[in-house]
């Protein structure tokens with residue numbers, strides 16, 4: 067087993083695109099919290115993904131933002147070699163992948179960045195490596211720049227601490243790839259639980275974790291649980307460490323977490339209002355909600371927007387549907403609240419967006435929106451964004467998105483998103499991606515047959531709309547249902563995501 071600073075490196079990670087830390091989303095988080103996003107004239111910005119893994123987010127961002135410079139840093143050659151090869155094959159020359167440890171990256175002379183992100187890194191590495199991450203931010207983030215750090219959080223992860231210790235300790239003594247060792251060790255833990263191990267009883271988080279193991283990609287499980295450096299963090303400690311890097315907390319890239327109405331009851335909201343310090347408020351929230359994972363957004367020397375500027379920037383936000391207008395769900399669960407947006411404002415917005423991406427100003431100027439209040443419109447958009455039925459996009463940039471989509475499909479649909487010419491990717495389930503990029507034209511039955519044989523040829527598992535696996539021996543009906551669902555929810559939007567000329 068190879069291990070560098072308590073991080074196990076003998077197992078490749080999964081290859082996922084993560085929308086939460088795209089510049090479009092980070093800018094929205096800043097705006098929601100009254101902070102000026104980084105200035106980026108004519109689509110130019112510099113973005114660095116620390117611990118980028120296979121670099122899917124970096125690749126999609128580079129393809130979707132041709133004027134930007136996108137960097138990915140990771141010490142695993144297995145990851146960086148693949149990212150570089152995909153970028154080359156897709157003709158993307160504004161993505162720069164470096165096989166470096168964070169310590170080595172500190173010694174490079176990078177130009178400063180507008181965005182620095184580290185997803186799935188901070189609570190999986192030891193204190194020395196965390197200090198390298200903060201030193202990188204301190205050295206390389208521009209004034210007004212934004213940093214994103216995700217991490218396992220306390221107190222919500224408290225019951226998983228002994229589980230992770232068990233798994234990482236006993237897996238270290240076994241042989242074979244991490245994906246196998248992690249499953250074998252979880253099986254041992256499960257046996258202990260079944261024989262009545264007292265520490266493993268009465269913990270709903272643990273039961274949920276054990277139940278979900280079969281549904282998870284073992285490569286993810288290996289990277290989540292095998293590292294001896296694994297240490298969930300309190301948000302107040304992370305905020306202190308980030309303050310040392312010269313940045314302050316401005317909001318959460320879990321969108322719902324920016325609006326207390328969806329999280330806390332009135333008594334809890336009143337209690338929170340007693341804390342002036344934003345970091346203490348976050349800590350109290352973590353206790354009230356038993357938070358176990360956080361996506362924190364920080365800014366260097368953040369500039370507060372005055373209401374007029376906030377309004378102007380709000381109007382320029384551009385939005386695109388991710389599900390077909392007829393498939394939009396107007397009753398959605400946002401955090402702990404069942405939110406209903408079955409109202410004329412929401413229906414008008416969806417109707418307007420059926421014709422393609424629009425700015426908030428364009429939406430507001432429609433005759434059927436004349437009587438809508440700005441707050442109502444913001445609330446509807448927020449809920450549609452939280453439920454991922456809408457995505458924030460940027461102006462059309464004539465990008466290399468289609469070529470990347472084809473390269474990723476040829477490589478076996480290795481990324482969970484379509485790159486678009488709008489500055490972001492659109493996350494899609496594998497079946498939808500295959501039908502969008504790879505499927506030949508044909509009837510529902512023909513495409514269902516293709517989907518079955520192609521997914522088998524690639525050895526890839528498909529999931530239905532409810533994220534349930536399609537069994538290996540599933541009949542025709544299961545594949546027909548996937549195609550029908552795609553036709554209902556997505557097909558009509560393909561031309562929006564990939565306009566003519568980009569396909």
Ligand SMILES: C[S@@+](CC[C@H](N)C(=O)[O-])C[C@H]1O[C@@H](n2cnc3c(N)ncnc32)[C@H](O)[C@@H]1O
Nearest residue numbers: 073117118119140141142166167168185186289
């Ligand atoms: C859990 S993966 C997350 C990958 C990617 N950010 C994602 O979310 O898909 C963490 C990544 O950090 C990289 N990493 C961990 N410690 C590192 C270090 N000290 N220097 C550079 N990369 C490191 C690992 O190789 C791995 O690819």
